[in-house]
Structures are given as C-alpha cells and as structure tokens.
Amino acid sequence: MTRYVHGLVLGKFYPPHAGHHHLVRTARRQCARLTVLVCASSVESVPLADRVAWMREEHPEADVVGAVDDVPVDLLDPAVWDAHMAIFRAAVPGPVDAVFTSEDYGAELARRFGAEEVLVDPGRTRYPVSGTAVRADPAACWEYLSAPVRAALARRVVVLGAESTGTTTLSRALAGHYRARGGVWARTGWVPEYGRRHSEEKLAALRTVDPEADWADAEFGTEEFPVIARRQDADEEREARLGSPVLICDTDSFATGIWHERYLGCRSPEVEEIAARRPRDLYLLTHHEGVPFEDDGLRDSPGLRPWMTDRFEEELTRTGRRFLVVRGSEQERLRTAVEAVDTLLAEGPRFADPLPERR
Incomplete structure (x- = not known):
C-alpha cells in the first residue's frame, strides 16, 4: 500500500547485504517513488560505482544514486550534520516525505529532511x-549476500598449464575438496575450459566436410581467441555469482593469451586487454614433468610442453600475478593446491576501514 510520495533510504552499503535489501523493499512497497542514496568515503576499498551498480541490479524499481561523503562522522555535532546534509541534498534535491532506516540516527535524519521517520527492523x-x-x-555471512556481491568477493583460483599436464584433473579435484567441506562451501563452483569446447566444435565442423579430418587439419585465426577469452570470462562470472567464497577455474582469459602465442606465434593485445579486466587471486601452474602425454584427439606437439610451461611462468611473473607451480603425483598436487588456497582464504578480503563514527 502506497503511503508516501517520495521515500529515501540512505546508507554506505559497504557492502550491501540482505538487511539492506529488506529495508529497500519495505520502503518501496510504501512509496510511489523511492530514492536509494549510496554514500561512500574515499578511504573505503569498494568503489562507489560498484555499490551503486549492485543496488541498481537488486532494486531496478528504485532510483539509486551515489555520492562521495568524506565528512567525518559525528552524530553529536550539528555542524557536521549540516555538512553531511549538504551532500545528501545535492544528491537528492527534491522533497522527501519519508526516511526509512534501521539506524539510531534515523530520527535526526528524517527531521532534517522534513520527513517522517519509518523504522524497519532496528x-x-x-x-x-x-x-x-x-x-x-x-564467508560467515555468505547467505546474506546477493549474486553480484558474491561475484566480487569470491576468491578466484585458476589452474592452468600446457597440454596434458593435469589441469582439468587438479581443478576438478580441488573444487570437489571444497564442496566436501559442506555448508556454504558445498556450492563451490568449477569453471570448465571453454577453449576445449571450441576445439571440439571446430573439429566437428571439419568432419562435416571431410569425415577423415583430424586435429592436425585444424587451423586457428587470431579472431577466434578474443571470442574464447570473452566466453571464458562470462562462464567464470556466472559461476562466481552462484557459488561459494572460492571459485575454481580450469584456465582463464589470461591463459588464452598464451594459447594464442602457441598457435599463432605472437601475443594478442585484445586478449590481454580482456584478461586485465578481472583480476584473479591465485594461479596454480601444473608442471609437465612426470605427467605422461595423452593424445585425446585434440592434442598435439608434446615437445612443446616445456616451452609452454616456461611461457606461463614467465608471463605470470612479468604481469605480477600470484602463482604457485605444482608438481608430483595427483595426490601431492592436490595437497599443495589445498594448502595454497587455504592460505589465500585465511587472508580475508582486506576491506579498508570506513571513517570512524562518534555517536
């Protein structure tokens, strides 16, 4: 039932969670128009634009706007209140007749807007x-986070390496290990290698023309690799929105650049630009030593494996990516990988502290 013409919800949303979304939805049901004002300080580590985008995705029916507010927080100082209100009013210039909040400062905020305070689940x-x-x-709050926030906070682990070095075996086993922990970890995602599917489709297309065609007849063009990189990233992003606090990827768009070099003899600036858009947290490079080469119909040139291993390591080092080379048996590789991922998860997401508050 609509009770108010224009309602306001204001917060840092650092990051947004289910309580924030409940507040916004409660307000929206009671207002003909609702503005959600996202206020971020420059000391915080999640960009204002990201928070605005997350709230807009979750609440497309609301008018979500953002403002930078670096004024110190002192709820006891009228002059500080005046400074905050100047920022709020610039972002929300029209009349407001209801302020929805779960905070103890809601009454003063509503009074200064000349609006009614509506408390929601304080x-x-x-x-x-x-x-x-x-x-x-x-991780402890994962169930309260929406899909885009989960995608932003999930730690992304990429397993990569030359042909037939156990990348798929290790990445599947690693994802299975975390799923077996249960709870929130039971949703741990595994992102398969899209380049593999692309290759299967490429060979199938050749065989519609020549049933005797094999992988040696396949040729790659430079234009194929950005397509592979973008699809790999899209698959990764989808899984990150659905899964647990860790995501296991069997290759990524950074690795696609090495494959471009392997097949065409040069780097692809377009693929490198795609790979730079989304940072990953940890790379696990599967070494070729001790792993027999298996020709599954989509592999060739086992003699190139040492060169590819070296190129992966060189580019990971040159670009400053965090990585670990894994060797040994399947069990040893999995044990090494789990130790590295557990270390990563123990570090936490490293949020910067917001401005301190005086109440």
Whole structure:
C-alpha cells in the first residue's frame, strides 16, 4: 500500500547485504517513488560505482544514486550534520516525505529532511547481519549476500598449464575438496575450459566436410581467441555469482593469451586487454614433468610442453600475478593446491576501514 510520495533510504552499503535489501523493499512497497542514496568515503576499498551498480541490479524499481561523503562522522555535532546534509541534498534535491532506516540516527535524519521517520527492523531480527560483520568474515555471512556481491568477493583460483599436464584433473579435484567441506562451501563452483569446447566444435565442423579430418587439419585465426577469452570470462562470472567464497577455474582469459602465442606465434593485445579486466587471486601452474602425454584427439606437439610451461611462468611473473607451480603425483598436487588456497582464504578480503563514527 502506497503511503508516501517520495521515500529515501540512505546508507554506505559497504557492502550491501540482505538487511539492506529488506529495508529497500519495505520502503518501496510504501512509496510511489523511492530514492536509494549510496554514500561512500574515499578511504573505503569498494568503489562507489560498484555499490551503486549492485543496488541498481537488486532494486531496478528504485532510483539509486551515489555520492562521495568524506565528512567525518559525528552524530553529536550539528555542524557536521549540516555538512553531511549538504551532500545528501545535492544528491537528492527534491522533497522527501519519508526516511526509512534501521539506524539510531534515523530520527535526526528524517527531521532534517522534513520527513517522517519509518523504522524497519532496528533490532536486525529478520536478517541478523551488518556491513561490519560482512567485512570481517564474508564467508560467515555468505547467505546474506546477493549474486553480484558474491561475484566480487569470491576468491578466484585458476589452474592452468600446457597440454596434458593435469589441469582439468587438479581443478576438478580441488573444487570437489571444497564442496566436501559442506555448508556454504558445498556450492563451490568449477569453471570448465571453454577453449576445449571450441576445439571440439571446430573439429566437428571439419568432419562435416571431410569425415577423415583430424586435429592436425585444424587451423586457428587470431579472431577466434578474443571470442574464447570473452566466453571464458562470462562462464567464470556466472559461476562466481552462484557459488561459494572460492571459485575454481580450469584456465582463464589470461591463459588464452598464451594459447594464442602457441598457435599463432605472437601475443594478442585484445586478449590481454580482456584478461586485465578481472583480476584473479591465485594461479596454480601444473608442471609437465612426470605427467605422461595423452593424445585425446585434440592434442598435439608434446615437445612443446616445456616451452609452454616456461611461457606461463614467465608471463605470470612479468604481469605480477600470484602463482604457485605444482608438481608430483595427483595426490601431492592436490595437497599443495589445498594448502595454497587455504592460505589465500585465511587472508580475508582486506576491506579498508570506513571513517570512524562518534555517536
């Protein structure tokens, strides 16, 4: 039932969680128009543009706007309130007749907007979560996070290597290890190598013309690799939105650049630009030594494996990516990989502290 002409929800949304979304949806049901004002300080580590985008995706029916607010937070100082209100009013210039909040400063905020205060679950009983709790331990709050926030916070681990060096075997086993932990980890995603499917389709197309064609007859063009890189990234992003706090990827768009070099003898600036858009947290490079080459119909040139291993390591080093070379038996490789991923997860997401508050 619509009770108000124009409602306002204001917050840092650092990051947004289920409690924030409950507040916005409650307000939207009661307002003909709702503005959500996302306020971020420059000391915080999640960009304002990301938070605005996340809130717009979750609440397309609301008018979501953003503002940078670097004014110190002192709820006891009228002059500080005046400075904050100047920022709020610049972002939301029209009249507001209801301010929806779960915070104890809601009454003063509403008074200064000349609006009615509407409290929504101030005790956080419906969704027992806060931005502070999410920043401290995202995994413990994972069920309260929406898909785009999960995608942003999930730690991305890429397994890559030359042909027939066990990348798929290790990445599948690694994803299975974390799923077996249960709880939130049971949703751990595994992203298959899209280049593999592309190659299968390429060979199938050749055989519609010549049933006797084999992989040696296939030829790659430079234009194919950006397509592969973009599709790999899209598959990765989809899984990151659905899964657990860690995502296991069997190759990525960075690796696609090495494959371009392997087949065409040069680098692809377009593929490198695609790979730079999304940082990954850890690379596991499967070494070729001790792994027999298996020709599955889509592989050739086993003698190139040492060169490819070296090129992966060189480019990982040159670009400053975090990586570890894994060797040994399947069990040894999995044990090494789990130790590295557990170390990564223990480091946490490293949110910068927001501006301190005086209440």
